[in-house]
Amino acid sequence: MNGYDPVLLSRILTGLTLTVHIIYATIGVGVPLMIAIAQWVGIRKNDMHYILLARRWTRGFVITVAVGVVTGTAIGLQLSLLWPNFMQLAGQVISLPLFMETFAFFFEAIFLGIYLYTWDRFENQKKHLLLLIPVAIGSSASAMFITMVNAFMNTPQGFEFKNGEFVNIDPIAAMFNPAMPTKVAHVLATSYMTSAFVLASIAAWHLWKGNRHIYHRKALHLMMKTVFIFSVASVLIGDLSGKFLAEYQPEKLAAAEWHFETSSHAPLVLFGMLTEDGEVKYAIKIPYALSILAHNHPGAVVTGLNEFPEDERPPLYIHYLFDVMVTIGVFLMVVAAAYWLGSIFRWKWTAKKWFFGLLVAGGPLAMVAIEAGWYLAEVGRQPWILRGYMKTAEGATSSAHVDTMLVLFCLLYMVLVIASAIVLIRMFRRNPVERELAERSNNGEVAP
Amino acid sequence: MTLEVIGISVLWLFLFGYIIVGSIDFGAGFFSAYSHWANKQHILHRIIQRYLSPVWEVTNVFLVFFFVGIVGFFPKTAYYYGSILLVPASISIILLAIRGSYYAFHTYGGTERNWYLIAYGLTGLFIPASLSIVLTISEGGFVEVGASGVTLDYGKLFASPLSWSIVLLSVTSVLYISAVFLTYYADEAKDERARALLRRYALLWSGPTMLSALLIIYQLRYHNPEHYANLWNVAWMLVISFLFFVITVWLLWRQRRFGWAFIALLFQYAFAFYAYGISHYPYLLYPYLTIYDGFTNETMAMALIVAFIAGLLLLIPSLYLLMRLFVFNKAYVKGKWEGGKG
């Protein structure tokens, strides 16, 4: 077994599964809320276009949920299969939110089943909308619980460590660890923002192609307003996440910012390159900005990476991940603001084709920001799996078959991602909205 | 009752739940595929789809609940089973993933392919078979604990008659349980032709399940005498289980009270499953891991139990609603609101 390294392979497989899962999970967290918004607006305005939006989104949503569920099942089992030592240790302290997560899934699954099959069963649409609330609560709660587990890996607490064992365990303190508030809030806000932008991108795509149907305009308008609100929230909470890092995980922030020497008046380094002897070149430096991000004060002292032992420093490439996330975040917020102002002041250029092109790109870009953010958070925790207590290498399995499993799962995810995309595209192509509107207006439901 | 026993009882209950709802799902998939192949598609397809569509995701959650719960209550199982199950569990995950997602693609996305149907039917048998390996491993004799960790002896596992009997029981049970349930469901739907066909399947598979169960008991005697001896202490449960089996078969035979036939089947499996579980006590993995040395700390156990009770208070009304609206709703079962989807 030349060069076979189960630790490295386990890391790759975990990262791979989560990379796939997070795409569908983000949609799973955000889209129920968007469906609810559309259906609610539809009921209030008595406008069948919005109701139809909710219906069509729901149909697509079922497909993404299915992949979310199966990849989630995979990562749930893989936590024990690939990280048996870690789960044995951490499970003593943090299994409570994991366990509660399953109830959230249950709750979501039950009501999603009901919601899907009761569109025409109630006279009163409001009753049907009520069924969606548990779905939205369930999926957001599951994101909250799993993020609590992840927060615990970053800032473990709620126990005493004696002779390699955890004693005096306090599961509630473990759940409400210092990383929890910003992490949960940032994950939820970015999920809502990303889901809204993905849906807005689809509408923008139709407009970009020249289809000027009012249905797509309404969809775009509704979702871009939602995007704007959640993108502001995301950026504000992202700023708080930076302050959290400065206080509790300074090595992650320092590595993300290539901030080597502890200093006051620290500048924020954007982009750039690192030379062999550790110098930063070609970077944009925003004076004092890092001090402000970390402590809200231009003169504040920011801990540098050199304060930490060499074998406890995260990889420096997370800098680029941070840049990608922040750049996309600011860019999308500006785009959403421009759209909104444009629609108020009737600016011509926000109805131009190139602007729709930007909006089409927005959804995928938001998804890239999500991935970059998670890689920043996870790789930035290295070399720890449980910061301060267990190194990643100690947590992994020693099984001899991780390589074969990695290949199998690669194939599986390729099939799932491609198949789900094909199914979604075909589903909406075969039943274009114009036709569905025409059918429903024949039934007297909608004005054409 | 100690916390350990409460913990394992809760998990055993959910595993039982998964075995029942999972079997119905897996078996339905197989019958659906088989009927297509045998040109009886028109008889079974609608009745099966109508049951499965609203509940498939719930079925999966039962499984998730079990494996998250067991690691919560017994973190050492993550170490022992996690280390040895990488390959078998990964295979199960992959099969489950293909089955689950393609079910949704097919039902909601309208992909219509023959190979899909075949894969769907066959995974319905392979998944229970691959999951049942865990029970075989728990009997001990296939696992070695050495300096480099815990390892599984695949050669021994595949050569063992015990593992094959357990596979046999899992497959026959899947077919039997789902046939009995679907007979009842078809009866509710007043779909006489489907009912007649499914009743035939149910009767057909009743004998083989019983035989393979007996085969397992016989082999246990040689493979794990300690467990076998303990099984005798709860022999009365096995007898009761057998009586319920007789009731189910008799009702099916007389073509009466299909609902009661299914309830008797639930009791049959519950008694047998608990007899098996109780006689397995206190081992989670013979002879290395018992529920006592694998248990989590007391605070966590209490927290989990409190969360469990709170969760049940939330779930039971919701599940009741789901059942009322779909499974036990005469109008839905008969096919009213067929267009209600999306």
Ligand code: HDD
């Ligand atoms: C659309 C997605 C998105 C956008 C626009 C942003 N983020 Fe973010 N960020 C995430 C998506 C994300 C995430 C995927 O949700 C992460 C990964 C782990 C986590 O807790 O949230 C994250 C993590 C994360 C972390 C690491 C937290 C930790 O490791 O504990 C920091 C410091 C920031 N973000 C800061 C920002 C700032 C200053 C932004 C301003 C523009 C920003 N994020 C925009």
Ligand code: HEM
């Ligand atoms: C869903 C978004 C997530 C993504 C995209 C993601 C990505 C990754 C990546 C890329 C790695 C490998 C890092 C490395 O080895 O350098 C990793 C490791 C890991 N992550 Fe995450 N992660 C996510 C969320 C989570 C959550 C919520 C948890 C826990 C509840 C978690 C637990 C782990 C574990 C146990 C490892 C392996 C140990 C390690 O390498 O640190 N991850 N993840």
Ligand code: HEM
């Ligand atoms: C180590 C990390 C993770 C684990 C172990 C995990 C586990 C799971 C499991 C077992 C399921 C399937 C549940 C079912 O059968 O219904 C699932 C689905 C889901 N997960 Fe994850 N998950 C992880 C990361 C995340 C993250 C980071 C998020 C959100 C930000 C998330 C959100 C969801 C949602 C919303 C679903 C429901 C399916 C959907 O609607 O798409 N998960 N997850």
